[in-house]
Amino acid sequence: MTTPVHVITGFLGSGKTTLLAALLRDPDLRDTAVIVNEFGEVALDHHLLEASEEEIVALPGGCLCCEVRGDLVLTLGDLLARRRRGEVAPFARVVIETTGLAEPAPILHALMTDPALAELIEIAGLVATVDAVNGRATLDRHGESRRQVALADRLVLTKGDLAPGELPSLRGDLRALNAGADILPAVAGDITAAALFAPLPDARALPAEAHHHHGGDIETVSLVRETPLPAALLSLFLETLSENCGRDLLRLKGIVAIRENPEQPAVIHGVQHVLHPLTWLEAWPDEDRRSRLVFITQGVPGDWIELVLDMLADDVARAEARNNGY
Numbered sequence: 001m002t003t004p005v006h007v008i009t010g011f012l013g014s015g016k017t018t019l020l021a022a023l024l025r026d027p028d029l030r031d032t033a034v035i036v037n038e039f040g041e042v043a044l045d046h047h048l049l050e051a052s053e054e055e056i057v058a059l060p061g062g063c064l065c066c067e068v069r070g071d072l073v074l075t076l077g078d079l080l081a082r083r084r085r086g087e088v089a090p091f092a093r094v095v096i097e098t099t100g101l102a103e104p105a106p107i108l109h110a111l112m113t114d115p116a117l118a119e120l121i122e123i124a125g126l127v128a129t130v131d132a133v134n135g136r137a138t139l140d141r142h143g144e145s146r147r148q149v150a151l152a153d154r155l156v157l158t159k160g161d162l163a164p165g166e167l168p169s170l171r172g173d174l175r176a177l178n179a180g181a182d183i184l185p186a187v188a189g190d191i192t193a194a195a196l197f198a199p200l201p202d203a204r205a206l207p208a209e210a211h212h213h214h215g216g217d218i219e220t221v222s223l224v225r226e227t228p229l230p231a232a233l234l235s236l237f238l239e240t241l242s243e244n245c246g247r248d249l250l251r252l253k254g255i256v257a258i259r260e261n262p263e264q265p266a267v268i269h270g271v272q273h274v275l276h277p278l279t280w281l282e283a284w285p286d287e288d289r290r291s292r293l294v295f296i297t298q299g300v301p302g303d304w305i306e307l308v309l310d311m312l313a314d315d316v317a318r319a320e321a322r323n324n325g326y
Helices: 016-024 044-050 071-087 102-113 135-141 141-151 166-178 232-250 304-323
Strands: 003-010 032-036 056-058 064-067 091-099 121-131 155-159 182-186 211-215 220-226 251-258 261-271 290-296
Touching: 003 016, 003 102, 016 091, 016 155, 032 071, 071 091, 071 102, 102 121, 102 141, 102 251, 102 261, 121 135, 121 141, 135 141, 135 166, 141 166, 141 220, 141 251, 141 290, 155 166, 166 182, 220 304, 232 251, 232 261, 232 290, 232 304, 290 304
Parallel strands: 003 091, 003 121, 032 064, 032 091, 121 155, 155 182
Antiparallel strands: 056 064, 211 220, 220 290, 251 261, 251 290
16 A cells, blocks of 8 residues: 655745644644654644654654755655664555645656655645745746745645735735645634545545646646546556657646546556656546546647647547458
């Protein structure tokens, strides 16, 4: 069984640490391992952390905390190995808190492509914090912030009590960058772990209609298809995107109706040119059984993605017609 890994990102001063500190008091996270960048930046329990020289620290409530010593992949791998050997308390999930200037795509890419971790973990979701006081200015000035928002599965809107007048326009900016993410308010980190780390995909996180969103150099492209897709078409489509988009395909997620197995939707996750193997849900999460795909790209025209899917669909249809003697 794989261990779910949740990544919390957000620009400098956006409230990541406050959020994480509050979450660790939630009983739902008692069996969690937390990886942070530097203990000195994390006010989880400063008395405990300052007094310890160990790489892994037991936190109140049954959590573990360890710091990144150079390489995130090595740190996570070491933590999982220690659990396997019984050297640390068992944990059911891992939460990684990144630095404020971290680019999410390379982090997800590194976790997904490491051969030692591939069969041990699954990327369970990316959370980005945005503060109401400085959020709009930060999005305007810093590409890292825009990419953090664009790639997130859930957005946590912090400090709304300090700047309530900024909330409507900030929500509009966030929707322009990421139409599919839930936006969850949090005051002083007040949010439940159940709300933040609910399993993905959540049907609400995928758009009901096809549309394109532009946010500077980042574009979110949403495709909806009413008719189930042939398995061969989906395979060709994903292969074409991987070969032609590479690093510019920042993230892909979706729920797809496969013609050969329409009652069990396929779930797709990908980062850059790396795609997770398809997973299958036991049943559709709601009454909407359309295929919904969300692409977060940098410099890749949304119309090109849709054109590729349509052209490949025509090719597959013609090939099937030939095979059937038409």
